Amino acid sequence: MDDLLTHISFYQTTMEQEMISQYETILQAGERIRAHRIAKGLSPEEVASKTGLSRSAIYRYEAGQPIRVDALGKIADLLGISLASLFGVGSEFISSALVFYDRMHQLESNADQISVLFGPISFLLTTDHFDSCLRDALSESVPYAAANRSNFDSQLDQIIEILLARKETYRKRRPSIVSLVSAAELEQFLSLGIVGKQGLEGEELARRKNSALMEVENILKMLVDQPMGVQIGIVEDSLPGASFQIFRSGKLAQVATSSFRLGLYANVRVGVATITAAQDSVELHQEVTEDLWRNSWKGNDAINAVKEILQRHK
Structure with a gap:
């Protein structure tokens, strides 16, 4: 335990960050939608009703399935967050x-x-x-x-x-x-x-x-x-x-x-x-x-x- 680098090999690896895959980006967007939905006290059904989207679509999006651009905009507006934040840009x-x-x-x-x-x-x-x-x-x-x-x-x-x-x-x-x-x-x-x-x-x-x-x-x-x-x-x-x-x-x-x-x-x-x-x-x-x-x-x-x-x- 005399040196952090001795015990945690990942600290010695390169600090260059590889661009995450599009799949990972979409998956994390779904996770963020879920987190902000819960904070607003909304159920998937309520999000569907207020955005005009289907309930099954909301469940799919939160599970990391591809999200239509127009649907993403409606959800972001409802939850009061930016598209950049949903996709983790910046x-x-x-x-x-x-x-x-x-x-x-x-x-x-x-x-x-x-x-x-x-x-x-x-x-x-x-x-x-x-x-x-x-x-x-x-x-x-x-x-x-x-x-x-x-x-x-x-x-x-x-x-x-x-x-x-x-x-x-x-x-x-x-x-x-x-x-x-x-x-x-x-x-x-x-x-x-x-x-x-x-x-x-x-x-x-x-x-x-x-x-x-x-x-x-x-x-x-x-x-x-x-x-x-x-x-x-x-x-x-x-x-x-x-x-x-x-x-x-x-x-x-x-x-x-x-x-x-x-x-x-x-x-x-x-x-x-x-x-x-x-x-x-x-x-x-x-x-x-x-x-x-x-x-x-x-x-x-x-x-x-x-x-x-x-x-x-x-």
Whole structure:
């Protein structure tokens, strides 16, 4: 574990991105249609009715079948997205956490390797106990006076469903994952607990802190056990303000950046995420990842660092 390049051979491969096939482009357009449809709260039948297309056509398009240009325009207009975004030309800009997490699920379903810089911990590596706390943290993160608060609960059900599907897919496929974890954010995570807002007290606050403790103990367990395909680096240096992930499937690489977050002061309502396969973006994020990895604690150093952090909060 002394060098990222020793363990992850794909980082040593060429950074040149091959143009994806037309079939892959069409397939991904169908995936994007589905994600944005779900975020709008529309069923395939409703999309068909509002666009004048057949229900079977909508199902075919979402499954990756060829899409007529006129049909694509009608769907894009209904969903309020550009044709460029549907085909992944340039960058996808996503203002809905529901759409973003569904797109993450799609990318993770095909990825061979995933690099994660996500504070304080990667959701894919959390325990099932974390899932049981997640709804409370996400629900309380939205003020009751916030616009459309009354509609948030139904959307939250969909977000939870997608998040759990992401974790199930990861556990079945087991792509390689490199997770960079901030030591400072682990300290904050243990001090505050799994919360979506300030002001929790008493037994509830103690419960949330204990839940955070369980997650950090799980990180320590993974550092000790070294499960196949999982590499964790503890970063002492400061981290970028926005989280990002790099997904690699064969020679195709895509970067997803996000202001949405889970766990500590969760946010699934306000922000903009981007997904891009642009070579310059991939290369720059790759350079950041490699620099942070080289300077992170790994192996016994990481184990000792996490033990010291835990000791200060027990």
